[in-house]
Structure formats: structure tokens, C-alpha cells
């Protein structure tokens with residue numbers, strides 16, 4: 001049995017530094033890299049990022065949508081990307097933001113968090129907006145196999161606030177109720193529980209005591225969406241060491257030159273180390 005996700009992530013952040021590099025093969029980036037907007041271009045793009053960064057950064061996060069747009073051949077590239085990145089020592093968070101009624105979520109759990117599945121990843125992003133409890137099969141499967149789940153709490157996009165900051169009957173915001181659920185599940189785990197939260201680095205504040213979460217915090221929104229490493233300190237004060245800053249376009253624009261990608265990632269790691277007090 002592999003070590004639990006929280007322990008593996010803690011070790012990766014401590015040794016490689018706090019950074020998650022996204023693999024987001026936008027058509028505009030394929031063009032900027034001189035690649036065709038097809039499966040061959042997708043394969044070159046993802047392969048280049050894995051070769052350049054998988055032995056360097058703590059976490060790689062392929063965005064499933066950019067692979068799905070090419071159908072089954074795109075999914076085959078995603079399978080190889082995940083496997084190659086893991087083989088080179090990076091943890092892989094598959095960004096697919098899955099969510100449904102519980103009986104269907106069971107199948108998502110089998111698809112992404114069961115080690116025998118072709119798309120098995122170290123962790124999966126999931127949407128709890130059919131109800132936090134509807135994702136129970138993901139939590140249980142992650143726990144069973146030493147994997148993780150990142151639930152969307154306060155997302156980086158401006159539209160998220162209308163849903164996530166809406167106040168429930170007991171006076172808690174919807175996003176805070178999600179974080180409470182994750183904190184309950186993570187209680188007592190060391191060094192970190194398996195249920196992470198997604199909190200955009202762009203959000204103005206977090207109406208929840210993050211010291212109680214005891215789980216990793218994926219923080220996208222740096223660079224292209226306007227947040228800076230400096231924003232992390234103010235936002236995540238009590239949980240700085242548990243933050244996994246995530247960046248995609250701001251880093252990927254340095255490709256396809258592998259050395260330039262590596263240097264940009266190293267600079268990103270140093271900026272985040274400083275901001276997070278490592």
C-alpha cells in the first residue's frame with residue numbers, strides 16, 4: 001500500500017518546493033509553441049512539459065478538458081501524460097472537476113482513483129455543488145488507495161462567488177460548509193488529510209479558519225488570472241505551509257524550450273517559497 005496522499009504531498013512540497021505546474025494545452029499555446037492544433041500537437045506539448053518539469057516540480061496538473069477535446073486519442077495522450085509524470089517523480093493532480101449524484105460518483109472514483117484504472121492519478125479535482133456528501137465515493141476510494149481529492153470551495157473565477165458565498169440556513173457560506181466537511185474528514189490525519197480544497201489565489205478573503213482544515217489547499221489564479229505569490233500570504237495566513245500554488249499559462253508561455261520552462265518553474269518555486277515562509 002502506498003503512503004497516504006497527504007504524506008506524499010507533504011514530502012514533495014518540502015523537497016521540491018511549493019508549486020503545481022498546470023498542463024493546459026490551449027489551442028493558442030499550441031500555436032505559440034509552433035505546434036499543430038491536433039493530437040500530434042497535444043502529444044508534443046504534454047510530452048515536453050513532462051520531460052521538462054516532472055523531475056523538478058512537486059505537482060503536475062493536467063487539465064482534462066484540453067485532452068478530451070480530441071476524443072479517445074486525446075484521452076490516450078492523457079493516460080501517457082499521467083503515467084510518465086508519475087514515473088518521473090511528480091505527483092499528478094488530474095483536473096477534471098467531476099461531480100454528480102453519489103451512484104455515478106462511484107464510477108468516477110473507479111475511473112480516476114482506483115490504481116487499476118488507466119487514468120489513475122494521485123488526486124482529482126471535484127465539484128461538490130451537487131452537495132458535499134454526493135462526493136462520498138471519491139473520499140472513500142481516495143482514502144482506501146492513498147490518493148486525494150481536491151473539492152472546489154472558493155474558486156478563482158469571479159462568477160463563483162454568487163454560489164460559494166451564498167449563506168446557508170445556519171449562517172455559514174456554502175464554500176465554508178464545504179471546507180467544514182473536508183476538515184471533519186481530515187481530522188486527526190498526519191501530516192495532512194486526503195481531502196484538499198481549491199481556493200483561488202484571486203479571492204478577496206476566506207470566511208473559514210483554515211488552521212482547522214488539516215488538508216492541502218490548491219491555489220490557482222497566479223499569473224494569467226492576476227494573482228501574485230504575495231497575495232498568498234495575506235489569504236492563507238494560518239495554513240501557508242499547506243498551500244499548493246498552481247500556475248498554468250504564466251509558466252507554459254516559456255515553452256517549448258525545455259531549459260526556459262525549467263528556469264521559469266525554478267523561479268516560480270523560489271517566489272512561492274518566499275511568499276509561503278519556507
Ligand SMILES: O=C(O)c1cc(=O)[nH]c(=O)n1[C@@H]1O[C@H](COP(=O)(O)O)[C@@H](O)[C@H]1O
Nearest residue numbers: 063095125155156200220224225247248249
Ligand atoms: O481546479 C483548478 O485547478 C482550478 C480551480 C479554480 O478555481 N480556478 C482555476 O483556474 N482552476 C484551473 O487552474 C488552471 C488555471 O490556469 P491559468 O490561469 O492559466 O494559470 C486552469 O486549468 C483552471 O481550470
